Amino acid sequence: xxxxxxxxxxxxxxxxxxxxxxxxxxxxxxxxxxxxxxxxxxxxxxxxxxxxxxxxxxxxxxxxxxxxxxxxxxxxxxxxxxxxxxxxxxxxxxxxxxxxxxxxxxxxxxxxxxxxxxxxxxxxxxxxxxxxxxxxxxxxxxxxxxxxxxxxxxxxxxxxxxxxxxxxxxxxxxxxxxxxxxxxxxxx
Amino acid sequence: xxxxxxxxxxxxxxxxxxxxxxxxxxxxxxxxxxxxxxxxxxxxxxxxxxxxxxxxxxxxxxxxxxxxxxxxxxxxxxxxxxxxxxxxxxxxxxxxxxxxxxxxxxxxxxxxxxxxxxxxxxxxxxxxxxxxxxxxxxxxxxxxxxxxxxxxxxxxxxxxxxxxxxxxxxxxxxxxxxxxxxxxxxxx
Numbered sequence: 001x002x003x004x005x006x007x008x009x010x011x012x013x014x015x016x017x018x019x020x021x022x023x024x025x026x027x028x029x030x031x032x033x034x035x036x037x038x039x040x041x042x043x044x045x046x047x048x049x050x051x052x053x054x055x056x057x058x059x060x061x062x063x064x065x066x067x068x069x070x071x072x073x074x075x076x077x078x079x080x081x082x083x084x085x086x087x088x089x090x091x092x093x094x095x096x097x098x099x100x101x102x103x104x105x106x107x108x109x110x111x112x113x114x115x116x117x118x119x120x121x122x123x124x125x126x127x128x129x130x131x132x133x134x135x136x137x138x139x140x141x142x143x144x145x146x147x148x149x150x151x152x153x154x155x156x157x158x159x160x161x162x163x164x165x166x167x168x169x170x171x172x173x174x175x176x177x178x179x180x181x182x183x184x185x186x187x188x
Numbered sequence: 189x190x191x192x193x194x195x196x197x198x199x200x201x202x203x204x205x206x207x208x209x210x211x212x213x214x215x216x217x218x219x220x221x222x223x224x225x226x227x228x229x230x231x232x233x234x235x236x237x238x239x240x241x242x243x244x245x246x247x248x249x250x251x252x253x254x255x256x257x258x259x260x261x262x263x264x265x266x267x268x269x270x271x272x273x274x275x276x277x278x279x280x281x282x283x284x285x286x287x288x289x290x291x292x293x294x295x296x297x298x299x300x301x302x303x304x305x306x307x308x309x310x311x312x313x314x315x316x317x318x319x320x321x322x323x324x325x326x327x328x329x330x331x332x333x334x335x336x337x338x339x340x341x342x343x344x345x346x347x348x349x350x351x352x353x354x355x356x357x358x359x360x361x362x363x364x365x366x367x368x369x370x371x372x373x374x375x376x
């Protein structure tokens with residue numbers, strides 16, 4: 001069972017690499033087998049169709065982009081403030097940009113959702129849960145900003161990270177300066 | 189010559205459709221021939237390799253997403269104000285979301301640039317020209333906001349439109365409300 005779980009995770013990671021390297025159209029069970037270096041048919045045993053494979057990849061993306069538990073605990077011991085909120089946002093951007101492959105895979109899947117509405121449903125559900133969790137976290141931590149502000153930060157940060165990971169319009173400005181401007185403007 | 193120009197435009201439009209429908213990996217000369225309903229080999233005659241095809245598509249994307257001349261003229265006769273700036277941004281978002289296929293094609297190409305650095309160079313150049321033009325336009329029109337603010341709007345609007353065209357996290361909030369919030373917060 002533990003071995004199966006490790007194999008499942010390795011296949012999902014290989015799926016993320018395929019998405020980042022080939023785009024969503026390159027994501028096939030065979031391509032994942034090849035990227036993971038396992039016999040043809042292995043990925044099909046773990047994820048019986050493309051939807052199951054994509055769901056497995058979503059879950060893995062969530063895990064890989066999640067904040068570290070000790071970072072969260074350290075932050076939870078601090079007084080809530082705009083500075084703390086800023087540090088959270090900086091940490092999110094740092095995670096998204098350093099896990100470049102994972103973030104690109106997520107953008108690929110979201111673009112594929114625009115082409116295939118049957119994929120949009122599970123993706124919207126997954127994102128919605130993450131969005132609600134962000135709002136609940138912010139409230140529980142006593143941080144400024146509610147549903148409205150958090151939606152604005154989602155858009156701004158996703159657009160900014162998309163720009164930085166693809167073809168940046170203004171690469172000279174340090175990421176933290178951009179984030180500070182967003183916090184100064186968007187956090188009421 | 190005029191006929192050649194019309195054919196070239198039709199092929200670039202077919203390329204945009206292929207990108208939006210199939211993703212960047214689906215963009216081949218043959219796929220464009222098929223989408224345009226022309227004999228195999230036609231696209232190769234007009235765009236001798238994939239780079240030339242993509243450059244042709246960039247140009248066409250720029251034309252199709254450009255503001256209408258009469259809208260610009262009407263706006264130029266008004267007093268510059270935050271309200272006018274807001275209307276420009278609303279108009280940009282309206283153009284990006286109603287030209288859904290064109291905008292998705294642009295996101296596809298930008299993601300491909302993350303995978304293939306040789307594509308990033310012309311794309312960065314193309315975007316940079318557009319970014320500088322935006323700054324110059326804003327200044328000439330006497331509108332508030334400089335280089336810094338316009339970069340922030342690029343990120344925020346691209347992230348927002350990406351969200352709305354793919355798998356939206358908060359589809360109930362009208363686009364104009366989101367834009368108003370961005371202008372209120374980000375325009376100094």
